[in-house]
Amino acid sequence: MRIYIPATWPMLRSLVKNGVLDPIGGTAFALTPRLREAYTSGDDEELEYAAMTEAARASLRLLAVEFGLGENATPPRRVVVAADVDDVTLRPDLDDGAVRINGAVPFERVAAVHVDNEDAEYAVRQAAEAVDRADLGDMDAEFLVGEAEDHELAWYDPSEIAFLVDLR
Template sequence: MRVYLPATIGMLRELVAKDEFLPINGTGFALTPALRESYTSGSTEELEYVAQLDAARASLRLIAADLEGEESVTPRRVVVAADLDDVEQRPDLDNAVVRVGGSVPMSAVASVHVDGADAEDAVLAAAKAVDAADLGDLDAEFAIGDAEDHELAWYAPQELPFLLELL
């Protein structure tokens, strides 16, 4: 199953250094039967994109947590796409939510999706507003929309060292 795992630039650095990725709480997003049933139409590719967008929004939460910890933060959403077998569907949390058992080896990573530099201001504003957006704040939701207007760039796993060097 293709699973979309939310991450940060710091987590990508760990992936490259350790050759494995440890998702926070094992949380990922995928095209689950519950997600498919929640849409009246849509191809597999379109519905996988929905799961990827859910992971990108979850990446905003990870960036927000890093901001609270006053860590050095590169405000870019990151989604690691991996092909995994050990996945538990969690429709009790949301239609696309899955739990991954353990760490994800680099060999399972199919691609990585990262915001470009032009998205940093919008991502920073969205990360600061993500909790308020969940509570119905329309201005905060607008900030999230600004970040989501930026498409994530696609990278092959072997390109990660070069990407991180350029940041």
């Protein structure tokens, strides 16, 4: 199953250094039956994109924690790692596309990495500071999150990840 793991730049750096990605709480997103039911139309590709979008919003939440801890050197870029794994558990208590995986994901299972470009950094920083309020229904905060989500994530092949990390 293709999963989308919310991450941050330090997690991406760790993937390159250690050869594994350890998702926070084992949380990832995928095209689940519940996600499919939440949409009245759309093919698998469109629904996979919806799962990746949920992971990108979760990446904002991770960034909010890092910034709150004073990790200001962390680039304000959403990171989503796409990987293919066999064993997932559905998480109906979370978002429609949420799943839990057991353990770390080895680099060999990574299919791609999706990362914001530099031009999204301002919007992403603003969104990371607002995402909790947006989750609670604050429309001004939701607008800031939407500004970040208007930026498309760039796609990188696994062979490019080490070079990407070295650039920053």
